[in-house]
Amino acid sequence: MQRLHDGAMRLVEATTDVPSPFAANLLLGYVAEFMYQGDAPQAERRASVLSLDSGLLSELLEQGELGELLDPQVVAQVGEGLQHTAPERRVKGVEGLADVLRELGPLSHAEIAARLVHEKADEVDVALTQLAAARRIIPVTLGAKPRWASVEDAARLRDGLGVALPPGVPAAFLQAVDAPVRDLLSRYARTHGPFTSAQAAAHFGLGVAIVNEQLVQLRDRGRLLPCNVAGAGEGDTGSRREWVWDEVFRRLRARSLQAARAAFGRLMLERQGVVTDAAPAPAGRASNASVSASLHLALLDVLADGGAYFVRQLTPLLRRMEDAGRILRGRFVNGMGAAQFAEQDSIERLRELAAPASTPSGGGGAIGLRSGQSVRLAALLASASLRHPAVAPRGAMVVICGGKLALYLAPSGRQLLTFLAFDEANIAGWLAASLRALTTGLRREKGRGFTLETVDGRPVGAGPWGEALSNAGFSRVPKGYAWYG
Structure with a gap:
């Protein structure tokens, strides 16, 4: 402080993309403790952890399971979109086929047919013949399976996987490239959802150890996030290790949180009496429109005794209600702070609305x-x-x-x-x-x-x-x- 006062040092305010080492430890320690707390519901752990940035999540994912954090339906939808198998993502015509081979890498005939909009049975063969005649694609054998690849991948496939190239490939596409295996695995990760080392190894016909070595390099560069797969115990060779590309995870995280917010919005509409088509309540349980508002009534009783109150003045009441089992505390809705309280019926209904079948x-x-x-x-x-x-x-x-x-x-x-x-x-x-x-x-x-x-x-x-x-x-x-x- 004396050096600051004397001018020998100066204080500079800075905004960083990631927390400082000191702040990161505090944030990571709190969320890790909350995530692995034995009685914390899964939905609350998911919302809490997903609010972290990808750098901190990469450390948590070393210890947790990715499947607990992301909505499985969202994972499937994003994967179909990245692979162009979703109906709205399928391509049309010869140019669309050339683009998808350049974006996804080598594909088999069946895989191409699943991504190309075609009305005639021979339309896929006609498009492949036209591109092959123009020397824009080449036939290769990858993982003991015949596939078609973009001519731009010729050098990577030759140098990285030892693929024998057909004659007639232009010399411009035969120039050696740096780190061809890493390039191929990077593209594979960019165009897939969470995947295991064994899946990537089988796709390229490589050994799992070679794939893991390259994926670890991508992790060290900050491009890949690792996590453990359920069931992978001691002595595992690494084939069950699971990975996800950083940008893909950002998309999965955003859509999972969006699904949770939509469920919260539907719950609010129900409780305000706007929605009239809520599902009937199970036997022995009050309907959603008439759930006992004990939390609201208790707070109103306290507020009626005085004027304005700060939230911290109401905290003792909320804690007593929590101890009595009348309400639960958790992180039910992302973006509304860590100290949230709700009745059990509200929490259960929120989870029902968040389930895919309730949409x-x-x-x-x-x-x-x-x-x-x-x-x-x-x-x-x-x-x-x-x-x-x-x-x-x-x-x-x-x-x-x-x-x-x-x-x-x-x-x-x-x-x-x-x-x-x-x-x-x-x-x-x-x-x-x-x-x-x-x-x-x-x-x-x-x-x-x-x-x-x-x-x-x-x-x-x-x-x-x-x-x-x-x-x-x-x-x-x-x-x-x-x-x-």
Whole structure:
């Protein structure tokens, strides 16, 4: 302090991407203790750990199991998207096939057919023949299996895996590259969800020890996160060691947290009496709409005895209720702090809503909210999806479907934005349910009239919206579809 006072030293404020060594130890120690506490529910451990940055998580994952942290459904969806096997991610035509081979690496004929949109049985063979004739792809044998590879990978496959190349490869693609095996494994990790060393080794026809050596180098570079796989005990050769690419994990983490927030939003809608299609309560348990609010009543009794209170003044009451078994403490909702209290019924219902099976399909459970009606709740739900500064300005209306933002109607009524992905199989049901919720909300505002002109920036008459809007009560006019209140 004396040196600071004398000017020999100066204090500089800095914002860093990761915590300082001192702060990291404190943060990691607290979360590790909470994560591995014996009686901590899995859902709360998951939310707590996922709030860390990837650097700290890489240390925790050395001791924990990745499957406990991420939503399995999210892992499957992200993996299908990275591999272009999801329906919306499949490619079309010759150029699409060339791009997917360049992005994913060598693929077999069956793997190519699963990623290429084709209507005719021979369409895949025709596309492969055209690319091979143009010397843009080459046939190779990888892991004792015939595959097709982009010509840009010729040198990597030759130098890294000892693959015999066909004649006629241009000299420009035969130049030696640095660390060819690491390059191939990096691409494999970038285009897959969590994978084991054995899976990567089998894909390239390499030994597990060689693969582990290269993956450890990627881990040391900060590109790969390791974790233990359940069942891998002492004496394991390393084939069951599991890895995930850093950027892939960031995507998995964000989507897992988004799913948890959506479940919390649906719970809030139920408790505010907005949702009317909540699942019936099991026998011997009160319905969600009439759950005993003992926590709320106890707090109101305390507040009635005085004026304003700080949160810390209410903490003793909450702790006594926790000791009595009336409420539980945990980290139920990410972003709301570590000290959260809730009744058992609320926690159980939140987990039911977070389960994949509870997500409505076909637009079920859609409701319309206007600004001013539960605007804080509407903003909470919209913040994860709506990318505009004003989430719910006065006069705007949002439609919530399954706890997620589905539609956003601008205050003028001229623009409508959509935020939920849907496929051709359920588009009719989704449109009908969403617009039914929108018109129900509009009817509560008697006398409001407007003309809807665009949907997602395109004329409202384009696509399937015209018939759906007419069925919902809108009238066709020259500028679009009018609502007369």
